[in-house]
Amino acid sequence: MTDNDGSTRVIGLMSGTSYDAIDVAAAEFTADGDTLLLRPLGALSIPYEPATRDAIAAVLPPAPTTIEAVCRLTTDLGHTYAGAAGRALAELCGGTADLVCSHGQTVYHWVSDGRALGTLQLGQPAWLAAATGLPVVSDVRSADVAAGGQGAPLVPAFDALLLAPDPGGPRRAALNLGGIANITVLSDDTVLGYDTGPANALVDVACARWFGEPYDDGGRHAAAGTVLPDLLAALLAEPYYAAPAPKSTGKELFHPEYLDGFLSGDERGADVVATLTELTARTVADQLRAHRIAEVVAAGGGLRNPVLTARIAELAGCRLDSIDRYGIDPDAKEAYAFALLGWLTWHGLPGALPSVTGASRAAVLGSVTPGTAALRLPEPAAMPSRLRIVR
Known part of the structure; x- marks a missing residue:
């Protein structure tokens, strides 16, 4: 009724x-x-x-x-x-x-x-x-x-209705940073959306394993660590990132044992968290750049990680705002x-x-x-x- x-x-x-x-x-x-x-x-x-x-x-x-x-x-x-x-x-x-x-x-x-x-x-x-x-x-x-x-x-059905682009306005995308990251690309003629890869899924695994914490609160472990170039390169070789949309993924791919396959066991926890945070930032920013996005409206738990959000904005060359400016709790x-x-x-x-x-x-x-x-x-x-x- x-x-x-x-x-x-x-x-x-x-x-x-x-x-x-x-x-x-x-x-x-x-x-x-x-x-x-x-x-x-x-x-x-x-x-x-x-x-x-x-x-x-x-x-x-x-x-x-x-x-x-x-x-x-x-x-x-x-x-x-x-x-x-x-x-x-x-x-x-x-x-x-x-x-x-x-x-x-x-x-x-x-x-x-x-x-x-x-x-x-x-x-x-x-x-x-x-x-x-x-x-x-x-x-x-x-x-x-x-x-x-x-x-x-x-x-994206929600994004398309709430964030419909204004004629002549900036090219806009919605971004959700949960366990998995996904984007919605909004243009005058169509809406695209897909999972870009992990957002917090692998970072959370590393935080639990090395620090006994469920997530990287405020990005402090990422800020204390150094990105490991060889580990990052190996992670970025994952075929999912190069696959065309439409596509979707989850923890059936990005699970703890998946991460184990890339680790030697000698890494420092903060460096692993920093590298995984960079992985998320790179894979998200690559897609935002590919769609020439100027403005991102973000939500999800990853929005509370300033290391991650600043790095996405820097790599993508875009403005990143919280969806709370539209009246929605992120x-x-x-x-x-x-x-x-x-x-x-x-x-x-x-x-x-x-x-x-x-x-x-x-x-x-x-x-x-x-x-x-x-x-x-x-x-x-x-x-x-x-x-x-x-x-």
Whole structure:
């Protein structure tokens, strides 16, 4: 259902490749002609319990696992997401919302010869529907894969609506620095988007191994280290970086054992972190330069690493700003993006962009799990051409 004023309240849940926390955002959407108005209701970041993080790590490739472990984890995550959605419903929405869109936790993204063949996100949506009473949109990537797409990235649909370029304005791109880095290139005639490679994924591995820390807080280890030229050159030879778009990747490629294959064991931790930070900066900046980007609007945890952001801007020769200048919390951008994808699905509209994912058609994303009330979807809406943040 929607409110009498035509607005729809959606709770978006996102857990990324760093799997450190659940990012939750609540938004109220209202169609105004060809513009969709988004009123942020607030955001939460809810850390995973250590046991849940360990369980996620235990099923990620190349670790062996069992169907029992997968069943237990998807159930545990379902309960965990139900608790997060319940908090958002009470704390951000005043007890009233229309639906939840849950990304789930990606544990495998099956890509062979550059083509996505399948994708698996865990977190049983029935537990969210039972706990909140709300319908739940989930499994948002598979429909695009079934249409021949990569199933990723999906956030460009949000970027394209919010950051649509002004005629004659600077060439603009959106950048997300999570576990994996991805860019959205915005131009007058098309939208491109793809994963450039690791953002924090390998840096986090090195910080955990050498310093017992989950990430490089403020870039201090990178600042204390020296880039190792031979290690950097070996890392940059990874074929993924030279592969053409559309393309997507994740921790099925950039995992701890992958990093081990490049290390001798004699390196200093700070030097490894500095080298991996430079790897991220180089691979991101190479793509920004290739598209002649003048202005970057960034989000994600990597935005809090000034060593990384300054190096990207320097190498790419561009201005790098935070998405908070548009009224969106940079740590909650993806959660707001998945709230938008939930709204699109709820109104019968596609959420994936074929120019980004390589799909043969624009697919309506996800499956809908009914809540406690009878499921009644609204009439299909017209596709908005712009997204505007309102207070």
